[in-house]
Amino acid sequence: CPSFVTTPMFSVAMRKELWSGKQPICIKACREPKISDLVRRRVLPMQIQSRETPLHQLYSAAFSKQKLQGAPTKKPALPFGDLPTGYQHLHTQLQYECISPFYRRLGSSRRTCLRTGKWSGRAPSCIPICGKIENVTAPKTQGVRWPWQVAVYRRTSGVHDGSLHKGDWFLVCSGALVNERTVVVAAHCVTDLGKVTVIKTADLKVVLGKFYRDDDRDEKTIQSLRISAIILYPNYDPILLDADIAILKLLDKARISTRVQPICLAATRDLSTSFQESRITVAGWNVLADVRSPGFKNDTLRSGVVSVVDSLLCEEQHEDYGVPVSVTDNMFCASRDPTTPSDICTAETGGIAAMSFPGRGSPEPRWHLVGLVSWSYDRTCSHSLSTAFTKVLPFKDWIERNMK
CATH class of the missing domain: 2.10.70.10 (Complement Module, domain 1)
Incomplete structure (x- = not known):
């Protein structure tokens, strides 16, 4: 009979037409x-x-x-x-x-x-659990080990300068871990410059749990993982850097720990307040750092607060410097907030932008991914030119479909 289990009793035919054992029951x-x-x-x-x-x-x-x-x-x-x-x-x-x-x-x-x-x-x-980190609130974010920060490396195909040789790995960008197998990153970090040609997965890797810029300083905490697939957003424009976003699928699962955790994705209702008035935390490593520099060994993940700049003002700023740009609906501009301490130059990081607010089903603050550093013409780390970020919110559904 369905939903019934027969108890394990066995019967054997014996002489005088009798059976051994007990009568089985269901x-x-x-x-x-x-x-x-x-x-x-x-x-x-x-x-x-x-x-x-x-x-x-x-x-x-x-x-x-x-x-x-x-x-x-x-x-x-x-x-x-x-x-x-x-x-x-x-x-x-x-x-x-x-x-x-x-x-x-x-x-x-x-x-x-x-x-x-x-x-x-x-x-x-x-x-x-996403976006949870103890005792960290903006704007006091300097020296924080962000557990969702991912270092994206590319293998050199030739001699770049005196410090890099063919086959060496060099840091190109930061990404954001959104689940155990998925990293969100700017598309320009994983494609050939000015093209939609994706770099081979064998020539890319990600490192989790990293804090120091120098790879040798984090040996005990890092997880170096291979990439199984690179998913480029279909409408990515490598010239305007519109829809500058991609997903890296990891070959092996990230091991979740105090040093490695995912960040949350913000929903539309989370950003219902005026985005123009938002202060956002940006984190990343100085990808332009010279490995021969005396301070390289002690250089760490940097953080700072930026303020959102009106898109029209951002375009006018660049036009004044002779650099005509187009800020699309998939972008936002931001510049360093002069009222808060910061050790970051956003144009040099290829970093990620996040905001802290209560998460779904929890009154506790949770950190949410809101942007990826996309492009900038600021070469002096001044406040005169803003950095452009890819908005993550318009791509939330696409990201979640590819997280499965």
Whole structure:
């Protein structure tokens, strides 16, 4: 019969038409649902659930206590008989939780074995908590180890200067980790300059958990991961740098820890306030740093606050410098906020831009990815010219489709 399990008893024909062993019986049961390695399961002590209906009140008022015992929701008897491994008795409850504090549960926290042989609720899974970092609020962001910051490296194909040789890796950009297998990055970082030709995955790699610019300083915390695919946004314009965004799919999952965690993606409702009045935190490494410089060994991930600049003003600024530019709806301009401490020159970083505000279902502040450094003509790290960023919000649905 469906939803029943036969107890493991075997019978053998014997003389005098008798059978050995005990008569097998069928017990209603549920097969234990499969769970991932990130989910911890606990079988709760057997406790038959009871329900009260309006009829209970009616019977209580109209009949004696003895008659009430015949009510239609009388508690069933406790289960009997042993079950094969991998099965649970009717009305058994399973409780689920994530094995790591860096993850949160999706699906039901508790499931019950039903008479149908199925489990109540939804299958649980655990996903990394995004955008959470302790004791960090803008504008005090200098010296912060942003756990979602990703260093994107490219392999040299020839001699670039005296410090780089063929086959060496050099830092080209920062990206943002959005789940265990997905990194969001500016498209120009993973394509040939001025083209939509994607660089070979074998010539790119990402490093997570990094803080120092010098690779040797972070040996114990970094994760160096290979890339399985590069997904370029279909409408990327390599000339105007419109829709300057791409996704890197990782060959192996990132190991989530205190140093490696994903950032959240902002939704439209999260940015309902005037974006023009926003102050945004930008983080990145100085990709133009000279490895022969005396301070290179101590150079770290840099952070600073920028203020959004009106798009028309941004275009006029560049026009005054003889550089006509077009700021599209997929971009925003920003310049360093002079009122806050900063050790970053946004034009040199190829960095990421983030904002902190309460996340979905949580009153605690969460950091959300809002932009990627795209282009700039500022060569002196002044306030006279703004840096242009790719807006991440218009591409949220596309990113989420490719996160699966």
